[in-house]
Amino acid sequence: MSDHEQLRTATSHGQSGDALPPVEQHAKQYETVRYAHETELIEDYVELIGDLIRHRGEARAADIANRMAVSQATVSKMIRRLNELGLVTSKPYRSLFLTEEGQAMAETSRARHNVVLHFLRALGVDDSTARIDAEGMEHHVSDETLAIMQRFTEQRQS
Amino acid sequence: MSDHEQLRTATSHGQSGDALPPVEQHAKQYETVRYAHETELIEDYVELIGDLIRHRGEARAADIANRMAVSQATVSKMIRRLNELGLVTSKPYRSLFLTEEGQAMAETSRARHNVVLHFLRALGVDDSTARIDAEGMEHHVSDETLAIMQRFTEQRQS
DNA sequence: GATAATAGTTAGCCAAGGCTAAATTGTTTG
């Protein structure tokens, strides 16, 4: 459908900078981003719950709300979702626990987050900026890029 | 509210890896990500419209739908939003134009996108992977990090 | 142990960003 682009392909409008990627590749870029956005928040919740348990011994909804700067109602709703997804277990009015699957996700996310954070610091980015950037970037870094970041960081720190 | 964290601060649960950041800083991380997500899609649309105009002479809704792998209805709805935001002008059933403000946003976004893309390639990431990662990462890179990426890329290519 | 403070839940609202199906407009072609 839409031969518009095809028809235009060999026409005027000269090389202004880089060319547009082929449609299929371009589409894949946006699709990948949309997919990342579906899982992003879930990963952040699970990772944070894992961190709270590791550092504090337990994860309470109020702590999550404070750290995420979000209302308790929002957290409560999200907990239900995490429950349905089989990532956490919880009894009403009690603190949270990760399932096996939840723990696995927490560790994977934490590891990836750390690679990105340490990479940014190794690049020379200020610590507090690096923390902010890493929180968003982590969800858009492919395994390939992640491996390269890790190698880079190790190199610069031996 | 919630002295829970305070009370726990000096207690058990030893240094398992990196410590949790202070609550205020941690909150800022997530807030910044939420804010980026509000503007992200808008930036991608405006950038793409700018690119289509530059490379094809005009931007049509069908091309946007194809490149973004999204339905035309979705594009149509978003165009209305961009219109209300003063970023594009459009007459019904005709192709799109960027306002002054829209052009400025397109150029800023394109420049930033290119810095991230070229940085990833300079790092050694494969081109198609770099394109995918850059599409997501670009919205989470601070000015500080961007400047460092640019310096790095120039260094590696002289 | 009653009351106050804190924590968690529920209900109901909203905007954003997807979708499909149906209606409309514009363009190409026999």
Add this chain to the structure above:
DNA sequence: CAAACAATTTAGCCTTGGCTAACTATTATC
């Protein structure tokens, strides 16, 4: 130039992820 085709819009639906306000449960304090 009429019919077919392509492009665009509209209506109506859904999920996600925010919010506030009101309610309920737990915990701390006197």
